[in-house]
Amino acid sequence: MVKLWLAFTALLLFVLVPLELALHQVLVRFYADQVTEPLLYHSQQLANLLADHDEAIKMAPMMGQMVGGEVIVLDAAGQPVDFEGASTVPPPEAGVAAIRSGRSFIGQVETPAGDSYIVTGVPVPDGRGGVMLLAPAEPVQRSLTVARRYLILAGGVTLALGTGLALMLARSLTRPVQAMERATRAIARGDFSVRVPVTSSDEIGRLGEAINRMSAQLDAYETRRREFLANVAHELRTPLSYIRGYTQALAEGLVADPAERERYLKIVHDEAVRVGRLVDDLMDLAQMDEGQMALERLPLDIRLPLEQAVETVRPLAEEKGVALEVDLEADLPTLEADGGRIQQVVFNLLDNALRHTPPGGTVRVTARPERGGVTVRVTDTGEGIDPSLLPLVFERFQGQRAGGRGLGLAVVRSIVRAHGGAVGASSRRGEGSTFWFWLPAR
Structure with missing residues (x-):
């Protein structure tokens, strides 16, 4: 946070400092124009009067009073003309040179006493000398000082x-x-109960919502993983205990x-077959969850995998009566499906x-053609399914009945859905x- 605040402050200074300097220059030029423009105007007026009438020099003191300053009249040689009310301030040499060359002059002069003007x-037409008007610079400087002070104050307040x-x-x-950082650290430690407070709908808010969803x-996922591992351990424990007990009895010669x-x-x-099939089902589900199960989709007559699955279980059915x-x-319409996987569905x-x-x-x-595809039904005359278990029969370890692996x-549901199909069950x-x-037709 400190770095970000310093960055914002530096950016603000980067904008304010040049702005303050520019405003100061504008104020200086403004006050200078406010003083020099009237001085130049009255200097030109007096110069024009002197060009027409020499007696106009008597009006010089009045011109000085009009601008709140003093008057210097120069002769053709650039020397000050003595008259009643003439300024005692020595004319600046640069001004005299400019007037003698026929140019106007704007500048400042400071007396030995420390007064600044x-x-x-401006030159009098026909090279007959020139006129200088002097205004005290102290009011201008004082105004500039006040303006500068307010400018600095405004800049300081703005900066603050x-x-x-x-x-x-x-x-x-x-x-x-920071809250998101704490949350992600907690998630990295395995605490998935943490949530980020979301108080806005902008990019930050959407990021917080994404973290909460994750x-x-x-x-x-962790809850399902724990349940899955517990169920797998339970499913493996029973057949392994049978295998261990009966093999131990056989190995020790207890069965004559x-x-x-x-x-x-x-x-x-x-x-052992039961454990093998359980492991196969687990591998299939793992591949399906990770999207790694490759389906070899080819034109398929569904009668072929149905008949093969039926022939596979027929000896078991005959043995059981x-x-x-x-x-x-x-x-039946032709499908585009993986025949081996469809046979696995029917077998299960x-x-x-x-x-x-x-x-x-x-x-x-x-098997019947329905809804632009084929519907396969496997019906038994068994004990039926408890109504509370029926919605869960396709869930892992959720809807299993006595003797089932869950x-x-x-696996059936995952394979069918991977083919774009649907599954269901009914029971009484x-x-x-x-x-x-x-499954949809080709």
Whole structure:
């Protein structure tokens, strides 16, 4: 703030000092003109009278009285003429020389006694001498001194007010900047609860609003990050505890029955697959969040990834005793999409449906042309979804049901949205659920 105030003050001095000097010169010229112009005029009048009548010299004292000064009349040789009321001040040599050469003269002369006079001189026509009028310079100097004093006073007051205003302006500019600096330092330390007071709508105010938005976003991001890490740790803890417990039992020879050993190995394998899929989903979501997931968009007949996903889960459905039904219309429009990612979407929806459909139930896959694109629905006959969880089913770890990882549906939503599509779900308790996604046609 001090540097800014000094900069403002220096700028003010840079403007005021030349202005003061210019005004002083203007005042000097003004007072000089106010004195010399009447002197020159009356000098010329007296010179003209002397050119016409020698007796006009008697009017010289009156001319001096009219200007409040004294009169000197020079003869053709440049010597002062003695007459009643003539000035006793010696004429300046420069003035005498100017008059003898036929030129007017304006200047100053100072007597040995210290008196100062303003002098004007004009030649008498036909080289017959000249006339000088002398006015005391003291009133002019006194007026200039007073004017200079007021000028300095006005400049000082202006400088004081200007520096005060500069201080206020510097404080008004630096105070929000300092608050922003403190806020950004706090944010850098990890305190995302700090906010900057915004008191204006200018650039400073908009910068403060941007900092507040950034702080709020970082606060929300940090909250989600902590929740995400806690959920990931929770999701990994269960399968890892199974894997550790069953492998320890197998390693220590606690299971002698071959059938029981086979069952333990299958549990370990299933949990390892579960951890692997969890890691894959986490990697996919991380890439999507950072915008690094590359989509290979090509003309796509959506029947192909749908059928491939269905065939992938068919052994699991048969093992569980769940019927898989597929109903794909023949005239589905061509999409421009990444077939591998769309197959991943359908697989995740089928996996979700199979996990929540009891033996003897049915999972049905349909595809219909709708709204300039294709809508795919995966319907199950499971237990349904609690109404409180339904709005959250596509959120990470938010809408997961028993046996779910809480990530598969989040991956579905991210992939579909990356293709410019939409997702949704509907359910009734005890009557099953329907998950759908829509993709625009090519």
